[in-house]
Amino acid sequence: MWTPRIWMCCMLLETFMHGVRGLNMCMGGSATSCEECLLIHPSCAWCAQEDFGRGRTLTSRCDFSQNLQKRGCESQFIEFPSSSTSVLKNVPLSSKGSGPTQYDVTQIMPQKISLSLRPGDQTWFEVQVRQVEDYPVDLYYLMDLSLSMKDDLDTIRNLGTKLAQEMGKLTSNFRLGFGSFVDKNMSPFSYTAPKYQENPCNGYKLFPNCVPSFGFRHILSLTDKVDRFNEEVQKQMVSRNRDAPEGGFDAILQASVCKERIGWRKEAYHLLVFATDDVPHLALDGKLGGLVQPHDGRCHLDGNNEYSASTMMDYPSLALLGEKLAENNIYLIFAVTKRLYVIYKNFTALIPGTTVEILDQDSKNIIQLIINAYNNIRSKVELTVWDHPEDISLSFTATCQDGQPLPGLRKCADLKIGDTVSFNVSVEARSCPPRGTDQSFTIKPVGFKDRLEVAVDYRCDCSCSRTARANSSICSSIGTYNCGTCRCEPGYLGARCECQEGETSSMYLSACREAEGKQVCSGRGECSCNQCLCYESEFGKIYGSFCECDDFSCARHKGILCSGHGECHCGECKCHAGYIGDNCNCSTETSPCISDDGQMCSGRGSCVCGRCQCTEPGAFGDTCEKCPTCPDACGTKRECIECRLFNSGRLADNQTCQRLCKDEIITVETLKTDDPGAVLCLYKTDNDCVMKFTYSEHANGQSVLTALQEPECGGGPDAMMVLLAVVGSILLVGIVLLAAWKLVITIHDRREFARFQSARSRARYEMASNPLYKHPISTHAVETDFNMYGKSYNGGVH
Template sequence: MSAKYDVIQIQPQKLSLRLRPGHQTSFEVQVRPVEDYPVDLYYLMDLSLSMKDDLDTIRNLGTKLAEEMKKLTSNFRLGFGTFVDKNLSPFSYTAPKYKENPCNGYKPFPNCVPSFGFRNHLSLTDKVDRFNEEVQKQMVSRNRDAPEGGFDAILQAAVCKEKIGWRKEAYHLLVFATDDVPHLALDGKLAGLVQPHDGHCHLNDANEYSASTNMDYPSLALLGEKLAENNIFLIFAVTKRHYVLYKNFTALIPGTTVEILDQSSKNIIQLIVNAYNNIRSKVELSVWDHPEDLSLAFTATCQDGKPLSGMSKCADLKIGDTVSFNISVAAHSCPPPGTRKSFTIKPVGFKDSLEVSVDYQCDCNCTRFTQAKSSHCSSAGTYTCGICRCDPGYHGNKCECEEEEVGSLNLAACREAKGKQVCSGRGECSCNYCRCYESEFGKIYGMYCECDDFSCARHKGILCSGHGDCHCGECKCHAGYIGDNCNCSIETTSCVSEDGRMCSGRGSCVCGRCQCTEPGAFGDLCEKCPTCGDACAAKRECIECTLFNTGKFADNQTCQRMCKDEIIVVETLDTDDPSSVLCLYKTENECVMKFTYSEHASGQSVLTALREPVCAAPPDAMTVLYAVVGSILLVGIVLLAMWKLVITIHDRREFARFQSARSRARYEMCGARAALRMLYLHVVAVLLALSCVLEETDAWGYKNGIFHNSIWLEQAAGVYHRESRKGRYQLTYKEAKTVCKFEGGSLATYDQLEAARQIGFHVCAAGWFDKGRVGYPIVKPGSNCGYGKVGIIDYGYRLNKSEKWDVYCYNPNSKECGGVHTDQEKILQSPGFPDEYPDEQICYWHIRVRYGQKIHLQFLDFDIEDDVDCISDYLEIYDSYDDVAGFAGRYCGDELPEDFLST
């Protein structure tokens, strides 16, 4: 290490204080982050299966990251480690067939390495090519539950200083990249691990965490302690879904930041650079080994020169800025003579610190001048500090009384007032002087034994709340506390909000806690108030500076400091949510900006804003003209429609009379044939309003004695319909093509869809087909499907490919399976049974029965992918005529499902 980096970033570094209880003293500390300071960055990555895309992205991260970091420091080193989880059930797959390959039988990704706790692949080095080489070697693994074992890995990376290679004179950055939540302390009990983590290094010769299966996960407190002890800045790089959880962790672990990681880690370099700049621009003081009988108060003077009472940190600093902190220290009690105490003040993440030693001054100077056997003390005592300390056997103000002398003749001198008890009933009168009794509860004293040090008010059973001394029945509070029982702190540091205001300007600080006075305000600092009149105004500034870089917070540093809320940008704003407040304001160009303000369940404030303000278009002359003409035409069309409706109703009534007469006339012609089919005739007459003329059994809804809700076929002429697993109308054009391709097909063309419709393909659901077109095939018109038309209901070519619909695929080579079954008894088998089910093959069996009958399914043999999540291969049952409604269950594994009876 060059002497260039042996610099001092905090002054002074040693300080001695001499304190008298009840008084306070103050001193000043200056902190100046230096330029071009060395950086050690250790990249700790989650290697669970869901991070496979991220691993592919960072294979050349070392070179690119080094190039960016060299713009910030000339001395940069990089290390690499990975983690998955404890190789114990229920955290990992532990069955023998998964021992060497946890992905065994998992078709989307059949091969992966066994699960492990933590591995240090590359200690910190300036050879960044080594980083790329190590990343190239890595393969993902697979664990069983969602949470990961990342906290085990963080602790080992922090405490194994020699193995990792942390330098003393360098910034220590630990980047933690994951897409899921971590296991916490006590989770290990699920696997029988009852031993708490000891906080020590357990990397073996192979650089692997050897105690992973022996100890529980570390707690947040232990993690924060070890990170601070080793001057490590932790950067959580997590997906947006888990941002709020890790943001809460940063409040419990000093020196920690959280950044949002893209789904495939594409933004990891910019994320690290942003986090590093954020760390470098901030100085925060922490206190170590704080003695309980000392109170500390901070006042920060940041780069703007304004003192901020109660603040122990400064933000938005530039390289070379110097900030100062005034620290007041007060002692509240006297320890035993000769006691010296100390504490340490340290900027978070810095190697430099200030060591403060404290001596207590509890004696008076006059004790050095004493006079034994003084005449002031009747030659029976020592005169010191203006009072007599009597020799044994003597007492009195001037030691004028001997213990044997009892002044019973003048007891009035031992009464506080006439009628009062002698010596308050807590002592005896001797030589006109009260000698107070001893008490097991404390000391009784006073001229008339009227005082003691144990009769004061208590708080939670503690005398004077532990923050004061009891004098003659009254609490004398230590500095910083008030109240009858000294339970009320006058310290206001904990009441100062991020913007420097007391209780966010919506309350007052009482006993160290905010009491919100503004209606609707809540939170530890009254910072949350969706219904306050100033809520929209305060959040407006953050919307303007974050989205448009305008307003009074326009400079980026102020915006970052003042605006901590999560801001979500949307195209369309949901204004019906009762838990959010709608805010509107006019912009400079007379447009209206809308956003909502709400509180997340975790306490995080969330602002949801439109991407652009809404600007009213000026009235157009042609539009007004068209509107007038259209209105006239609309009135005319409505009148014509009403006239047509009257004529149609009249004609239908006349035609009904004609049909009735015709039916009566032809009834006799049906003869015996009508009698034989009376039941069928009755059913059809009720459902379709037809007569015995229904000799053709191909009529709609009725075929071979079986009643159908539709003549819908899942696959016809190679064409079939699909919808997203999320439900109906959830596929964009790109996702629709992916669905068809996954099943070995492609988007159907218009001609293919029409050919399928000609043979009975009827689906009342709009979907994508070839060239970005949307529509659906209709065989029989209906009032709620197809607008009463037959054919392809064509929505045309869609300009916006992000619209969401279902999809129609085409695959003429797919293996035939499934079909419509109307038999009374039938055994259904998957394609190729008893061999394995073919890849990329989907079969639909439609079992249809007579109206009023039920279907009984009994499973004889069942063996589908052994995956508790039923993600890849599975069987679904729908108790309806299609797979849009009536979902009854999804099954996989090798256990026979129970019998199923339809409704």
């Protein structure tokens, strides 16, 4: 945490760094008086001692305090004012309301302080905020009564009783009010033909009867008698307008500024629930109907509690709405249908202290919606600054419930009722206002009646100036002696007004050179009576003991000297609080780099000059929050799917779902995965179902999650059927394999037998025809002739 000792160390370090660079901005400046010296730098001091530097050719009364003492200036003559803080009112914080009828509680501490600021010098103070338990709540329900909201009107007819029961769990003092709106009763916003004057639904078959359109109608002032709310709602009828947008912003403004009519209590939380199913008309839309007068931001309810200036003034602007809501400590809750969520979400960035919730088509979730919005409001604290003087710089460091300082942040979230958070506020004045000007500003948490009033006193004058003497003998009776120096009458120069303009000599000329060989008065002035009179320049001021300095030769950014965030002193930019760099173009503010989850650049980059430089491949966005291709993208978006669609998961219990999960979620029955720009994500739920969704980025930078309406779940398997199927499958596979084996063997045998038969048929032959076969028996024929009994025979023997 910042302390005065740390500030002193920083100041000494800065002084040392200037010494290292060889630049003494105090002696090198153009200070000719104590007041001018104090404006150069907060480390500069002035010596008002009369005989200081006497006997020296050239000396400067403006220097660092320690240097002045070394050069002989006594401490009582050194003018060195510093910034300081005084607490004027510091009532301790309350922990709980004091009763159902009187809530004299304190939620911010301190309540009044006074600052004494020396330009360029920083001081600081601490602000503590605690939301008390059992604080009263005023809730005004502002409903769109155009024809499309007829089913919603039927739903809320008994809203008062149910809402009072639920809010009774959060506060013992709850009041409820009711108002309605349609649109300006003029063309082209509403039907103006004679046949529609009494009944704009004339000829409309679905709803033939409705009341004439109106801008805003206050119906029931805030009351703890919730039955009255139900009774008034029962009497209401819808109306009909011509164009799609409604005149809801007219109604919001009137409900905010007509405090007495509505009945807002000073000691209560003010909740304004704005329920609609269409977009609103904005400022300048009234020109379509010839309304050119801007809204004056005042209450215009007539005797019938109707908005009487509806057809005389234009619709209010977002800036005017934000101003009046903050001025009257009103939290605005947009309760809109899903298709309008992105539009109204953009409005919340422009109107401080507003939230947006998704309303069902028939408003059946309105009670839970209000409870969620109230818990969300009560879980955060954000400081705002009112009537901030332009010449004062403020920087904040938040210390939330975890005790970790967060520089540049002025809000804390995820709080519980009774948590105390603190903010360290450093203040710096950049210049001095005109004498006699009273400055002040107010710091207050958004939506709180409690505030811290800060009075500012500038330390721009030196105490020695109170004893200034005109026509002093010290100044040759032709000048005013003030803080050790003479302010000479016109035409006279010198430390004691002893010279007249135009007198020069070689002795005087040597005193007008910064060093031997340098030009007289740096070539940018004339030497007169051992002093340099610097020339005037159209670019700025030339100054210094030797005219060596100017206020226009510093670094520029986009053509602007010191980027407009610093002052040029002798060629060097002296940056205002919150800026650094040679040309003061780099902001030290880190709050724009804090993502909604409290991380710096979502943990995917670094904050450079107040902007995130994303280092994670595929990451983009103001805080590097968008990264469909990051490894953790699906895991991060899964938590949003769980809490937004099923009210489960890690974010469902700590009331951070709506804060961290701002992406548009679209539910579908069948998920398309052919979009090349979308990342498909899936995860397994606790009941073993599979949830699928896609994550993509639209051209306008809006993240879109497209998810299945319900996870994909398969029925549980039958164990017996699985067993029978497995056994049957095994048997079937065995039989098939056996049959295949038998078929293969049969085919193989048949092929072998056929091959044998073919070989056998080719090997069959007659043995006698075998040339290698020789019969074992040989037969030879022998012829013989012999006579037997006188007869001759011729025969053969074999």
